[in-house]
Amino acid sequence: MTNLTNYHSHCLYCDGRANMEDFIRFAISEGFTSYGISSHAPLPFSTAWTMEWDRMEDYLSEFARLKEKFADKIELAVGLEIDYLNEDSNPAFFRFQELPLDYRIGSVHMLYSPEGKIVDIDTPADTFRQLVDKHFGGDLDYVVHLYYKNLLRMVELGGFDIVGHADKMHYNASCYRPGLLDEPWYDTFVRSYFTAIAERGYIVEVNTKSYYELGTFYPNERYFSFLKELGVRVQVNSDAHYPERINNGRAEALAALKKAGFETVVEWHHGRWEDMRIGSVSFV
Ligand SMILES: [Zn+2]
Ligand SMILES: [Zn+2]
Numbered sequence: 001m002t003n004l005t006n007y008h009s010h011c012l013y014c015d016g017r018a019n020m021e022d023f024i025r026f027a028i029s030e031g032f033t034s035y036g037i038s039s040h041a042p043l044p045f046s047t048a049w050t051m052e053w054d055r056m057e058d059y060l061s062e063f064a065r066l067k068e069k070f071a072d073k074i075e076l077a078v079g080l081e082i083d084y085l086n087e088d089s090n091p092a093f094f095r096f097q098e099l100p101l102d103y104r105i106g107s108v109h110m111l112y113s114p115e116g117k118i119v120d121i122d123t124p125a126d127t128f129r130q131l132v133d134k135h136f137g138g139d140l141d142y143v144v145h146l147y148y149k150n151l152l153r154m155v156e157l158g159g160f161d162i163v164g165h166a167d168k169m170h171y172n173a174s175c176y177r178p179g180l181l182d183e184p185w186y187d188t189f190v191r192s193y194f195t196a197i198a199e200r201g202y203i204v205e206v207n208t209k210s211y212y213e214l215g216t217f218y219p220n221e222r223y224f225s226f227l228k229e230l231g232v233r234v235q236v237n238s239d240a241h242y243p244e245r246i247n248n249g250r251a252e253a254l255a256a257l258k259k260a261g262f263e264t265v266v267e268w269h270h271g272r273w274e275d276m277r278i279g280s281v282s283f284v
Helices: 020-029 053-069 094-098 125-135 140-157 169-176 184-200 221-230 250-259
Strands: 034-040 075-083 103-107 110-112 118-120 203-207 233-237 264-269 272-277
Touching (some): 020 034, 020 053, 034 103, 140 169, 140 184, 184 221, 203 250, 221 250, 233 250
Parallel strands (some): 203 233, 233 264
């Protein structure tokens, strides 16, 4: 197996279910050549799923210890998955920029309701439906527009390397209103967002977290050939919260990328992002 890498990974510093070391040990046992840790970055308030600032030093020193310990077995990189919440809390925030990280993932998980309430929309589909009805008056178009508006603003502000699960809301929004992805306005909207990503040169991850459960990647496979046309560099990440899931959907994603015309994916080697040929993909 080739292209055994993953750079989107959560551990006990945020909402992952095992120690940082457990993920790295599992990656080594699976034959991974490089691996990245990306806990949820602190927000201006406490949540059950993000790291607190007072844990940052421990996070970085634990990573440094493991990097040295496993130096002859695997190349390790440390990052954070940073939310775009608003103009003050986003990947470009100086406190995130000051940190000695190898890379940063930019993501949107939360939106402000018209009443100013912060709503976590990265939920199961039935919860999403309830949230849209309760906080946004059932106006799905408003929610979809707001989600991509925030993502676009994050792309404009910069300060990160990888766009995290670029269109993740598409699954929940399509459950709310089947056929949404085929509505011309939605397609045009999402394509202009990917064009903005391409113009600024970000890496787009193919996030496989839900592939086995829901049968979709983020972004949806229907955009892969468009991303190729735009010249966007891609990588396959599992967004794993459990060590045994770090390899989930990777072979399927690589095969889908190949089918869309991609010949390379971006991997971390020699302390930098490198374009690596997609090798023979086998489903084991
Ligand atoms: Zn995320
Ligand atoms: Zn994540």
